[in-house]
Amino acid sequence: MTDTAERNPLDKRRPTQVVAPGIYQLGLQGNSFIVETEQGLLVVDTGPSPDLVPDALADLRQHTDAPIRWIVYSHxxxxxNYGVPGFLADAERRGDPRPTIIAHENVVRRYRRYAETGGLQAHLNSMQFRRAKAAFPAVPPQTFPDQTYAESLTLGTTGRVVQLLWAPSETDDVTAVWLPQERILYGSAAVIESIPNIGTPLRTLRDPVRWADTLDRFAALDPAVVVPEWGKPRREKVGEMLTETARALRWLRAEVVARLNKGMAVGEILHDLDYPAELFDEPWMAETYGHRDFVVRDIVRAETGWWDFNPTNLHPSHPDVAAAAVAGAIADQAAVLAPRAARRGGGAAGAARDRPARAGARGRAGDRRGPRAEGGVVRAAREAGVELRVAEPVPGLVHGWSRRRECFGSLWRPKTLTNVAPSTGAVATRPPASPPATGVPRVVDPAARGL
Ligand SMILES: [Zn+2]
Structure with a gap:
């Protein structure tokens, strides 16, 4: 489907929207938020690429010609904020003073961490955004802020008052913008009109209580309008959306902790929770970006160690060894595996047959295959006489930039499940020739007994 290309914010800018006189949202990565003040424009977020900046600024200049005084990082x-160089170049070209770049002080620490882990971030981004890893530079272009703050910062000495508020939520460095005279709140990454994306499979811990605290602080401001990170300004049920989202997050925390105290493991907790409709069947809790199960996982992750209570995983075998052992341990292969001849006719099954050789060769949007199987696993399986193929996407779930995008961007399972090697995702199918006698498990490698 074309949904990925059409909605991927890396590809396309959305038109400028007027929130109120002198207040705009500029469709870049999320809602870039623009506020006119007597000192010039405040711009929150400059977008995913300098390439989008000329068009975005031309659109903005239809509404205001004021110079840009501040650039603020939402998080x-x-x-x-890859578009910062484009904004700075535009100011220079116009002969305006260089805008001051402001961010919460934790942005500096985060930027340093991203520079240190550039290769990892590129790998994770390639899965989340369904682009080749090369599309995400291992050394990210970063523009560090000129000025930071800790709790809040008031801009605008005369006229319109603009307050930057620390709003820890998705990250620990989120800046919200509060306009007290207009009672307009730019919720930044704390307000996403979806169940908060806590417990992402790819990212670091996010604290639901910290997020709930921020939403309750927002509600105490009594805003008339909230501009979310994505989508239209909310002008109705503003307080309800904020407080009820916070209440749902606190409910999750309390219920998960109660079960942890009983000694329940995460798998048991996931299937034991009974989510109250009055909290979870609301539009602002839609699972379009986050998922309630994943919130549960992060609460467990924050309170326990990494072990899943499975003794096999405490000191695991090398993935190559594990994969070969699983493949070799299929006793009744005739009952489990489809005959090879049936897969020679082409179509999806025939395509699956060719996948190992091409796995990972492409990564562009629209490519519906999963992440590449580990080369070592493929090699070990070949040596064991077992064919591996890369898992297919889960039927019925949409990947990439459509629904549940970050949540499911990295989840894959076999089209026809045969057996899945632990921690590899590789799938053992029928051996290419002369299957062994059924009923006798084959131990491929003596070391595999430690599986
Ligand atoms: Zn974010």
Whole structure:
């Protein structure tokens, strides 16, 4: 489907929207938020690429010709501010003073961490955004802020008052913008009109209580309008959306902790929770970006260690060894595996047959295959006489930039499940020739007994 290309914010800018006189949202990565003041424009977020900046500024200049006084980072996820050089170049070209770049002080620490882990971030981004890893530079172009703050910062000495508020939520470096005279709140990464994306499979811990505290602080401001990170300004049920989202997060925390106290493991907790409709069946809790199960996982992750209570995983075998052992341990292969001849006819099954050789060769949007199987696993399986193929996407779930995008961007399972090697995702199918006698498990490698 074309949904990925059409909605991927890396590809396309959305038109400028007027929130109120002198207040705009500029469709870049999320809602870039623009406020006119007597000192010039405040711009929150400059977008995912300098390439989008000329068009965005031309659109903005239809509404105001004021110089840009401040550029503020909504948070430290870098794609929101890759457009900074474009904005600085535009100011220079116009003969305006260089805008001052402001961020919460934790952005600096985050930027340093991203520079240190550039290769990892590129790998994770390639899965989340369904682009080749090369599309995400291992050394990210970063523009560090000129000025930071800790709790809040008031801009605008005369006329319109603009307050930057620390709003820890998705990250620990989020800046919200409060306009007290207009009672307009730019919720930044704390307000996403979806169940908060806590417990992402790819990212570091996010604290639901910290997020709930921020939403309750927002509600105490009694805003008339909230501009979310994405989508239209909310002008109705503003307080309800904020407080009820916070209440749902606190409910999750309390219920998960109660079960942890009983000694329940995460798998048991996931299937034991009974989510109250009055909290979870609301539009602002839609699972379009986050998922309630994943919130549960982060609460467990924050209170326990990494072990899943499975003794096999405490000191695991090398993935190559584990994969070969699983493949070799299929006793009744005739009952489990489809005959090879049936897969020679082409179509999806025939395509699957060819996948190992091409796995990972492409990564562009629209490519519906999963992440590449580990080369070592493929090699070990070949040596064991077992064919591996890369898992297919889960039927019925949409990947990439459509629904549940970050949540499911990295989840894959076999089209026809045969057996899955632990921690590899590789799938053992029928051996290419002469299957062994059924009913006798084959131990491929003596070391595999430690599986
Ligand atoms: Zn973010």
């Amino acid at each position: 430290g996820h870098m794609g929101y």
